[in-house]
Amino acid sequence: MTRPRLWLRLMQINLVLLRHGLDEILFATRWFRPFRFLRIFMPWAWFRRQQRPRAERIRLALEDLGPIFVKFGQILSTRRDLLPADIAAELARLQDQVPPFPGEQARAIVEAEYQQPVDGWFAHLDEQALASASIAQVHAARLHDGRDVIVKVLRPNIEQAIGRDLQVMYLFARLAQRYWREGYRLRPVEVVREFDNTLNDELDLMREAANASQLKRNFADSNLLYVPEVYWPGTRQRVMVMERIHGLQISDIQGLKDAGVDMKALAERGTEIFFTQVFRDSFFHADMHPGNIFVDVSNPADPRYVAVDFGIMGSLSPVDHRYLADNFIAFFNRDYRRVAELHVESGWVPPETRVDEFEAAMRTVCEPIFERPLGEISLGALLMRLFQTGRRFNMEIQPQLVLLQKTLLAIEGLGRQLYPELDLWSTGKPYLEHWMKDRLGARALAENLRRELPHMAETLPTLPRRLDGALSELEQANTERREQQKALASLRAELQRNGRRGFATGVGATLVLSAFVVAALDGRSPAMLGDAPAVSWVLGGLGALMWYIAWPRD
Numbered sequence: 001m002t003r004p005r006l007w008l009r010l011m012q013i014n015l016v017l018l019r020h021g022l023d024e025i026l027f028a029t030r031w032f033r034p035f036r037f038l039r040i041f042m043p044w045a046w047f048r049r050q051q052r053p054r055a056e057r058i059r060l061a062l063e064d065l066g067p068i069f070v071k072f073g074q075i076l077s078t079r080r081d082l083l084p085a086d087i088a089a090e091l092a093r094l095q096d097q098v099p100p101f102p103g104e105q106a107r108a109i110v111e112a113e114y115q116q117p118v119d120g121w122f123a124h125l126d127e128q129a130l131a132s133a134s135i136a137q138v139h140a141a142r143l144h145d146g147r148d149v150i151v152k153v154l155r156p157n158i159e160q161a162i163g164r165d166l167q168v169m170y171l172f173a174r175l176a177q178r179y180w181r182e183g184y185r186l187r188p189v190e191v192v193r194e195f196d197n198t199l200n201d202e203l204d205l206m207r208e209a210a211n212a213s214q215l216k217r218n219f220a221d222s223n224l225l226y227v228p229e230v231y232w233p234g235t236r237q238r239v240m241v242m243e244r245i246h247g248l249q250i251s252d253i254q255g256l257k258d259a260g261v262d263m264k265a266l267a268e269r270g271t272e273i274f275f276t277q278v279f280r281d282s283f284f285h286a287d288m289h290p291g292n293i294f295v296d297v298s299n300p301a302d303p304r305y306v307a308v309d310f311g312i313m314g315s316l317s318p319v320d321h322r323y324l325a326d327n328f329i330a331f332f333n334r335d336y337r338r339v340a341e342l343h344v345e346s347g348w349v350p351p352e353t354r355v356d357e358f359e360a361a362m363r364t365v366c367e368p369i370f371e372r373p374l375g376e377i378s379l380g381a382l383l384m385r386l387f388q389t390g391r392r393f394n395m396e397i398q399p400q401l402v403l404l405q406k407t408l409l410a411i412e413g414l415g416r417q418l419y420p421e422l423d424l425w426s427t428g429k430p431y432l433e434h435w436m437k438d439r440l441g442a443r444a445l446a447e448n449l450r451r452e453l454p455h456m457a458e459t460l461p462t463l464p465r466r467l468d469g470a471l472s473e474l475e476q477a478n479t480e481r482r483e484q485q486k487a488l489a490s491l492r493a494e495l496q497r498n499g500r501r502g503f504a505t506g507v508g509a510t511l512v513l514s515a516f517v518v519a520a521l522d523g524r525s526p527a528m529l530g531d532a533p534a535v536s537w538v539l540g541g542l543g544a545l546m547w548y549i550a551w552p553r554d
């Protein structure tokens with residue numbers, strides 16, 4: 001973005017902040033703090049502050065700043081490990097009521113991507129949007145073979161709008177990190193970078209389509225979750241075509257009850273789907289808001305979930321799995337010492353962290369949670385507490401774990417909304433236990449071996465040659481190391497010699513100087529005993545001798 005545009009946007013943002021009485025945010029930085037007195041000239045800001053609580057003013061300001069800031073606020077609202085509770089709760093209320101862009105424009109984008117008229121692809125494309133959000137908009141359409149599909153189209157010029165707002169966000173984040181007292185703890189630059197990555201993922205609909213295909217494959221043999229089919233020939237970076245699904249939205253609780261859906265089974269299946277995605281596949285849908293979850297009620301006794309919107313998916317590496325398994329086990333045994341040790345061992349917290357302090361902090365936050373009946377304990381809340389405490393100890397929190405924690409909270413909330421008596425533990429426990437055994441037991445070893453076997457089969461024949469190569473490299477490294485050690489030893493000796501020479505030179509110089517002083521004081525000092533020239537010669541001679549010793553010979 002050009003500089004004038006950036007400045008214009010910055011000014012606009014400052015005005016919005018001032019309008020909502022958020023001048024305290026501006027004056028919290030070290031730069032502006034000396035000018036706090038200027039606030040007396042802003043009576044409207046004072047008035048605003050009396051009118052509404054801070055959290056609400058922040059939410060309103062973000063809404064005024066447009067869809068990218070709204071999305072930022074929505075994502076931030078899930079970071080309860082970072083934000084004060086009142087702000088997080090208020091940001092969760094942010095709605096992106098983005099007006100749809102005209103249907104002709106959507107058609108033009110599709111045609112530009114296909115480089116041919118839409119009629120070549122669709123028998124019908126509804127110009128009235130089905131849904132419209134900050135990044136994309138969805139239209140209903142029909143293929144020539146009669147299949148009903150949806151066409152998801154990125155908003156026009158969305159890349160530029162995102163680029164502009166991200167630039168401003170980075171600028172604010174850097175200023176906050178440097179000049180704001182809380183900046184170091186909250187690490188705003190890191191938060192903006194994560195947001196940047198999420199947005200970039202959402203800007204590529206090919207990627208979203210690939211996520212959908214993968215999830216569909218993972219649940220191909222299951223009746224729990226249905227994932228609509230991607231229509232790959234019509235999918236591009238800015239356009240995605242997908243089977244249109246019909247069903248009741250998960251938030252339509254009355255509709256689900258009226259359709260005779262077994263709500264207990266539905267809630268339990270939701271949890272099961274989530275645990276399967278996380279613990280079996282390490283690949284989970286991480287944008288679980290009610291707008292993206294439907295229920296196929298064609299057989300109410302056997303309700304089936306249908307998911308859409310695969311822009312944000314989480315995946316867990318074997319290291320993350322190990323971390324979760326180890327920590328869950330330690331938590332359930334209430335072994336906080338082990339939790340603390342695990343964090344230090346794995347490098348999640350800096351090595352200088354005091355294990356006993358970390359352990360005490362964990363105990364303080366977790367004991368009240370375990371006082372509750374097991375059925376009421378929230379795994380999401382447990383993870384959140386863990387991250388909150390970790391952050392106080394400078395724990396490097398991984399984005400995929402935060403995604404997991406946020407999704408876990410959403411799923412637990414949703415499950416309990418559907419069926420308030422839902423016992424998450426009885427549903428989730430078998431998965432957790434099975435998976436922990438898998439991760440930590442002999443099965444993990446077998447699984448690792450199985451995974452490595454094809455690779456081993458490929459590399460085994462070349463092993464002798466590679467071993468030979470490795471041995472020669474080792475030998476060479478040893479020779480080099482010996483040479484380096486020799487060089488180091490001679491350097492050390494040289495340094496010692498230099499030290500001795502320096503000392504001798506210094507002493508020599510002092511003696512020669514003293515000789516001059518004694519000669520100059522000849523007869524004027526009682527301490528000279530009347531034989532100053534002799535003393536002076538002796539001192540001078542000793543000085544010369546020292547210099548001779550110190551003189552480099554090689």
Ligand SMILES: Nc1ncnc2c1ncn2[C@@H]1O[C@H](COP(=O)(O)OP(=O)(O)OP(=O)(O)O)[C@@H](O)[C@H]1O
Nearest residue numbers: 131133136138150228242243244245291292308309
């Ligand atoms: N395959 C589909 N069949 C029927 N409706 C769909 C389908 N895909 C999406 N929709 C509808 O369009 C809405 C928006 O789709 P989607 O969530 O993919 O877009 P988005 O731009 O990522 O929106 P948001 O960011 O609000 O989740 C969905 O909430 C759903 O109502």
